[in-house]
C-alpha cells in the first residue's frame with residue numbers, strides 16, 4: 001500500500017523542513033533517501049517505521065518517522081498529513097492513499113506498547129523491556145504539545161514514550177544515563193520501563209551498537225515543569241505593587257511578591273548537586289590538564305566568531321566574551337570533568353510532590369553526538385540553569401512586545417532583580433548540598449554562561465527568531 005519511493009521521497013522532502021524537530025533548517029536538503037522501512041502493521045490503517053537519511057552540506061543525518069497510511073484520512077489527522085490522495089481533484093498525485101505522521105494516531109501507536117510488552121523483534125527493530133518491568137497495553141496515547149526536539153506520547157497517566165527524531169549513533173544518551181542513574185538508586189530521574197532500538201547492522205550506527213529509537217518511562221503526571229512555575233512567579237512579581245508610601249527599595253525586593261520562587265530554586269540547586277554526585281558515581285570523573293582547558297576555551301571562542309558572523313547582533317558583546325574565555329584559558333590547575341546533564345534549563349526539570357526530577361539527558365540538540373558525549377565540569381550545568389533564570393525573567397517582556405526590552409526599562413529592572421534573587425538561591429542550594437560553590441568559581445561560571453548564551457543566540461536565530469532578544473538582552477547585562 002506504500003506509494004512508489006520517488007513519490008514518497010518527494011513528499012517527505014517537502015514536509016520535513018516544516019517540522020519543529022527537524023535540525024537542518026538552516027540549509028537545503030541535498031538528498032533524502034529511505035534508509036530502512038519496516039512494516040509494523042499491515043492493512044488500513046497501516047504503520048511503517050522509516051529511518052530517513054537526510055544529506056545536507058556533505059553530512060548525513062538520520063531521522064525517525066512513524067508513517068501512517070490510510071485510504072481515508074479522518075479530520076483529526078489532517079494536521080499531520082504528509083502527502084497523498086486528494087479526493088477533491090486530481091492534484092497530480094501519483095497514489096491514492098494518505099500518508100501522515102502516525103505519532104498522532106492512537107490507533108497505531110498502541111502497537112508500540114504491545115511490542116514492548118512482548119519484547120518483539122520486527123525486521124531490524126527490537127522492543128526491549130527493563131528486567132522485571134510489566135508493561136500495560138490497555139492505554140491510548142496522546143502526543144504532548146511541548147516545544148520539543150523529539151516527539152513524546154503520553155499513554156494515559158502512566159507512561160511517557162519519547163520517540164527520538166534525529167537519531168544518534170549508538171545508544172542514546174538519555175537512555176544510557178537514565179538507566180545508569182535508576183540502577184544507581186538516584187531518585188531524581190523518572191524510572192525507565194523499556195526502549196526501542198534498531199539493530200546495528202541496519203545501517204545508521206556505524207559503531208556496532210544498536211541505535212536507540214524510543215524510551216518508555218514513568219509519566220510524572222502530577223509534576224509541574226520548572227519553566228511554568230518560574231514564569232508564574234515572574235508574572236506575579238511584575239504585577240506586584242509596593243504599598244503606597246513604602247520605601248523605594250520595596251520596588252527591588254522580589255521576595256515581597258506572592259509567587260516568590262527562591263525556595264524552589266534553592267531546592268532545585270540541591271537536587272542538581274545530588275544528580276551530579278550520582279553521575280560521578282555511575283560514570284567516573286577525570287581531569288582535563290591545562291592544555292586541554294586552553295583548547296576548550298579556544299573552541300568556545302571559535303564558536304563565538306562563527307555565531308557573530310551568522311547573527312551580527314551578537315558582535316557588540318564579543319570583546320567581553322573573549323575576555324572571559326581568555327580567563328578560563330589562563331587557569332593554571334587541571335579541571336575535573338564528568339558526565340553532566342548537558343542542556344540544563346527550567347524546561348528540563350519537573351517539580352513533583354516529592355521533589356525535583358531531572359529530564360532529558362540528551363545534551364544540546366544543535367550539537368554533534370561527539371560534543372554531547374564530552375565530559376564537562378558540573379558547573380556547566382549550573383551555568384545552563386542560571387541562563388534559564390535569565391530567560392524566565394525576560395520571557396514575558398519579549399512575549400508581550402509592548403515593553404522595549406532595553407536594559408533600564410522598569411520591567412527590565414524587575415527582571416534583573418528576579419533573576420539575581422533566583423540565581424543566588426539556586427547556587428546556594430547547589431553548594432550547600434555538596435556541589436562546587438559557584439561563588440568560588442566565578443571565572444568558570446562566567447565562561448560557561450557565555451558559552452551557553454552564544455549557543456542560545458544561534459539556536460534562537462535558527463529555530464525561534466522572535467526569541468532572539470531574550471539572550472541578547474541578558475547578555476547586555478552579563479557582559480558589562
Ligand SMILES: Nc1ncnc2c1ncn2[C@@H]1O[C@H](COP(=O)(O)OP(=O)(O)O)[C@@H](O)[C@H]1O
Pocket residue numbers: 144146147148149150151152160162190217218219220221223225347348349350359360362
Ligand atoms: N517523565 C515525565 N513525566 C512528566 N512529564 C515529562 C516527562 N518527561 C518529559 N516530560 C515533559 O515533556 C517535556 C519534553 O520532554 P524532553 O525529554 O525534554 O523532550 P525533548 O528532548 O524533545 O525536548 C518536558 O519539558 C516535560 O514537560
Ligand SMILES: O=P(O)(O)O[C@H]1O[C@H](CO)[C@@H](O[C@H]2O[C@H](CO)[C@@H](O)[C@H](O)[C@H]2O)[C@H](O)[C@H]1O
Pocket residue numbers: 147148149227343345346347360363364365366384387388389391392456459
Ligand atoms: O529542551 P531541548 O533539549 O529541546 O533544548 C533546546 O530548546 C530549548 C527551548 O525549548 C532551549 O532552551 C532555551 O530556551 C528555554 C526557554 O524556552 C530557556 O529556559 C533556556 O535557558 C534556553 O537555553 C535549549 O537551549 C535548546 O537546546
